[in-house]
Amino acid sequence: xxNKKPPRNLKGLLISFKKASLSLxxxxxxxxxxxLLMGMLKIFIPPxxxxxxxxxxxxxxxxxxxxxxxxLAGNPVNSYIIGHVLLKDGVSLFVITAFIVSWTTVGIVQxxxxxxxxxxxxxxxxxxxxxxxxxFVSVVTxxxxxxxx
Amino acid sequence: MNDIPxxxxxNVKPGQKKKSSQTSGYYFLGAVTLLTIVLLVVFPGKTEKxxxxxxxxxxxxxxxxxxxxxxxxxxxxxxxxxxxSSLLGKESGLKGWLIAIVSGIxxxxxxxxxxxMLEEMKKHGMRDGLIAVFLYxxxxxxxxxxIMMYYFGTLYTIILLVVMVVTSPILGLLLELFVKExxxxxxx
Numbered sequence: 001x002x003n004k005k006p007p008r009n010l011k012g013l014l015i016s017f018k019k020a021s022l023s024l025x026x027x028x029x030x031x032x033x034x035x036l037l038m039g040m041l042k043i044f045i046p047p048x049x050x051x052x053x054x055x056x057x058x059x060x061x062x063x064x065x066x067x068x069x070x071x072l073a074g075n076p077v078n079s080y081i082i083g084h085v086l087l088k089d090g091v092s093l094f095v096i097t098a099f100i101v102s103w104t105t106v107g108i109v110q111x112x113x114x115x116x117x118x119x120x121x122x123x124x125x126x127x128x129x130x131x132x133x134x135x136f137v138s139v140v141t142x143x144x145x146x147x148x149x
Numbered sequence: 150m151n152d153i154p155x156x157x158x159x160n161v162k163p164g165q166k167k168k169s170s171q172t173s174g175y176y177f178l179g180a181v182t183l184l185t186i187v188l189l190v191v192f193p194g195k196t197e198k199x200x201x202x203x204x205x206x207x208x209x210x211x212x213x214x215x216x217x218x219x220x221x222x223x224x225x226x227x228x229x230x231x232x233x234s235s236l237l238g239k240e241s242g243l244k245g246w247l248i249a250i251v252s253g254i255x256x257x258x259x260x261x262x263x264x265x266m267l268e269e270m271k272k273h274g275m276r277d278g279l280i281a282v283f284l285y286x287x288x289x290x291x292x293x294x295x296i297m298m299y300y301f302g303t304l305y306t307i308i309l310l311v312v313m314v315v316t317s318p319i320l321g322l323l324l325e326l327f328v329k330e331x332x333x334x335x336x337x
């Protein structure tokens with residue numbers, strides 16, 4: 001899609017809508033693929049399976065939590081529910097926070113589409129940095145919570 | 150610089166990039182479909198549930214997709230490239246970071262639905278750091294805050310959200326450093 005400005009009339013508006021629609025239609029294979037993967041992840045990886053992955057060592061588990069959150073996708077409420085279940089089962093708040101933050105900020109499933117639209121360098125750098133930031137944010141949040149409460 | 154189409158910048162024939170990215174979209178869908186078929190044979194019950202979940206999700210996304218098509222078309226039609234550059238481009242300053250944070254928080258729907266519109270805004274001059282900040286702050290959803298408070302407590306929720314907002318510009322700046330360095334090393 002080039003940046004040629006459409007004329008400021010009804011025809012121009014229709015051209016703009018046509019371009020925007022075509023752009024999203026071209027993205028449909030990615031959309032459908034992502035949505036199918038999200039369904040599979042939701043049904044095939046229940047919270048009780050996640051509990052078995054953690055080692056009990058906070059540092060390693062925080063990384064694992066961030067990694068699982070990066071792979072899983074979907075409504076953030078699901079990450080709260082899973083996080084709550086894990087917390088009740090004794091998993092550290094550092095791990096839960098990294099898990100919740102990476103769930104909503106990192107998107108392994110959608111990376112092919114992000115590369116197509118925003119570029120390979122951008123997609124890899126953004127997801128990699130968001131992964132690291134999820135660990136940083138979890139440490140800062142839990143430490144502040146500890147000091148305040 | 151942004152007036153130059155991406156294909157010309159990379160010295161590629163016009164349309165070549167789009168065609169290859171479209172093909173990769175079909176490869177991606179093909180691979181996922183193959184995985185679905187295998188799972189359907191091995192675990193028919195679970196896979197049917199997963200497909201039903203995906204179908205529901207897709208149906209719920211249709212109004213949002215329509216809204217994003219409208220929004221993208223209106224940006225293309227009304228927004229002047231210079232104006233958008235001054236708001237969200239290199240020279241936007243603090244105003245740009247604030248717009249990216251607030252718009253990230255108030256927008257709805259899955260993050261991938263917004264990629265197409267952000268691609269268009271990038272072509273109009275939106276800087277990479279602000280796109281990253283917008284996407285990062287989409288993690289903060291005002292309607293979901295009470296639910297998070299219910300599960301994890303008010304104090305935890307407030308601290309987490311404040312820490313996320315404060316760290317988001319750091320992400321934007323780091324990303325720009327990385328993407329810029331990568332571009333320089335590619336040239337070298």
